[in-house]
Amino acid sequence: MNLPFRSADQGQALPGCSGQPVLKQRGQREVFCGLTGIVWLHRKIQDAFFLVVGSRTCAHLIQSAAGVMIFAEPRFATAIIDERDLAGLADIDVELDGVVNRLLERRPDIKLLFLVGSCPSEVIKLDLKRASERLSKLHSPRVRVLNYSGSGIETTFTQGEDACLAALVPDPPLPASGTAPSLVVAGALSDVVEDQFTRIFRDLGLDDVAFLPARRSSGMPAIGPGTRFLLAQPFLTETARALEERGATHIAAPFPLGAEGTTAWFKAAADAFGVSDSTFRSATDAGRMRAAMATAPHREALVGKRIFFFPDSQLEIPLARFVSRELGMELTEVGTPYLHRQHLTPELELMPQGTVLSEGQDVELQLDRCRAEKPDLVVCGLGLANPLEAEGFATKWSIELVFTPIQGYDQAGDLARLFARPLDRRTRLEV
């Protein structure tokens, strides 16, 4: 079921790629479902636990996606639905209560529990919202229980984080003073990046900045009219909507990847809060120069090289902008699982005209296109990487771009290195 190129009305009138047609495809998708977000979210929020209500497949997925990376006791688990639950022989509320009790007994440190919906729980229409409200009452005030869906029939990979954060938004009440922080940064970032960003915001004179999600469940920022928010990740459609429903306003910006993206992101905030140009420069100049210095050697290795992005995390468009503008790489096809035009307009405007953009996937057809393009580097998921290497392509696992701190000035060099390393490796090996 492949739709033809969607024609763009405005054509050449818009800058960069923003008026460009998008190839939309429907077929086999070689992507993770939203449950995978648990792999980083459970580390980010240190007193939260993620309980997937699903099948053995769900448990196996998270364990396989994360298993090789996690060495500490995980703060996630699966309540596996069995045939007794399906046949109505067991009261599903009683079963779920039992599982939650056992879990909370084992982990008394847990303050926030997410019930995470899956494909099977959605198909049998298990009402996890009702269950979470009931369990929240039962375990209040020790534990709050929230729910969201990470099912593969509704969410692709990073959309799981979006659903999780959207579930958190209505939750934090306004403090007694009735004031919410003036700036909220939405999207899970690694702690080191968060600390760097906090310092830069402080240098900009913005002290009242909060991050969503916070590192602890008690620290989730209150949201209210007057709150402005920046998105740190491009996949937060529902979160942005939920924030706007609470009266917060979005500050449109490119995403903080690379020196240019980071500068533009901070500049959008600075402009929104009326920070002077000179303050902005003194807060960001040093970072920008460090980023340029750190990316320079990788640029040498990557300039002119052709790159192909398979859809994975929705980070593809900001990443493509970075590799094209800061590393001089040539974009062939840039695939994304879902293209949120509004949030990505500032990115699309910076992309070179004529880039092939694709949304959705028919993996077989996309592989055919990739082989025909013969790119120098393919960014793809774990299921495709080794097979493509065996066909002679250099690949970069896209999941590493999600699990590595890549945002901000001081990670720009690391981000560039992620693209350079597969090619560097090829030049070293003689076997």
Added chain:
Amino acid sequence: MQLTLWTYEGPPHVGAMRIATAMKGMHYVLHAPQGDTYADLLFTMIERRDSRPPVTYTTFQARDLGGDTAELFKSSCASAFERFQPEAMIVGASCTAELIQDDPGGLAKALALPIPVIPLELPSYQKKENWGAAETFYRIVRGLCHPGSRSADFNPRSCNILGPTALGFRHRDDLTEISRLLTRLGIAINVVAPLDARPSDIARLPEAAFNVVLYPETAEPAARWLEKNCSQPMTTVIPIGVSATRDFIAEVAKLAGIDAGPLLAEDASRLPWYSRSVDSTYLTGKRVFIFGDATHVLAAARIAGKELGFDVVGMGTYSREFARPVREAAKALGLEALITDDYLDVEAKVAELQPELVLGTQMERHIAKRLGVPCAVISAPVHVQDFPARYSPQMGFEGANVIFDTWVHPLMMGLEEHLIHMFRDDFEFNDKAAPSHLGHGGAKQEAKPAAAEPARIEAKQLSGWAPDAEKELQKVPFFVRGKARRNTERYATERGLHIITVETLYDAKAHYSR
């Protein structure tokens, strides 16, 4: 509903994928939502396969559920046939598709493809990965073999090797080892399946005289069907360990009508001498806990007890289908087998038993690490480390050598154990240090007094340890400290003592060393 932190087995359709991926010329069309494609990475990343598993996923979404998911299945099936041109196909549903009841078998049949299409019914909410693999292999054998097709002049010294799959624990190397062994005996290998077999090879299975079953978890139903319908007897001994390998040689030699004497007369493995050499004295009576799939657990129990001189203090399996033989083997050792697929139960058992060595899966490695107990991996579920670059079988005589090294390596070496005991206050050679040959793995965490540790609970009526006794206990080397604590507490409880003193500690020591 079951709380699961880690799962020993995937869902049954992953078992089916292990069969399809092992074979050539076979394609699997799986009715499944997006996300189920994660299973591809098991093969491409963990096993480092250089091609994608031959699986097409229909990738239905929420918005399709009100519409025609059946049509989506049919078009996916038709285009998979077109693109991959397989010799045969298997079709089925994953857990979510099972709930929407589209009948992949019937839909595929309606397409009237010019190849055999084998429908799979794999109940996801009841069964698991190994069952799924066994059922799939059985359905394929039933679907492609024609009983009675063996010619009259078949080779009586020929066999098939059944069981090795994709993503199997050391299947690649086991197969090499056992093929060599059979070839040395003069037995011809007719077909190996499912690994590297084509559908046309499956059809040739009945031409062999008998079947060698390497992994009952995946091959037993198919082998039983062949036994009944194609008059092919099957082997029952799994050649893991020196004695079992010798028994296996005797069994296949008998089935093939060959004299195994010359091969059995050779000193083919180093394990017996290594185990008898004096350095191994320290292995005597080491308390081991064994957990994994039934095949590897049964073999490990025999090796641990009879070939390395360990004490098996606990054993169990997650393979419910094979619970009976594991129960029997445990009973013979005076133990009750732990039959569970609940990681938390296994963890509680290890904490309770405080073994000196855990032989388990990657899950038990995790448990053992948490509790500070050495561990060696003997069974699936697999990890990228379970596909070593070097030749590393578990089966046959070389397998026995590999097992000796793998199990002994994590333990403290003989004299080192004594030195630690004698000079326990040495600042860099103390019991918080890892065995020296394992490098500086960092200070060992004292095993957390886990809530699950029954010895502590049992000792409730005790008001506790006197400070000097607790201090004395810390002088016991860490690898037996848990046992000493447990024994002392039991000793005190049995005698109604309220406080454990240094006296109690040494009384208990004397009591238990009788």
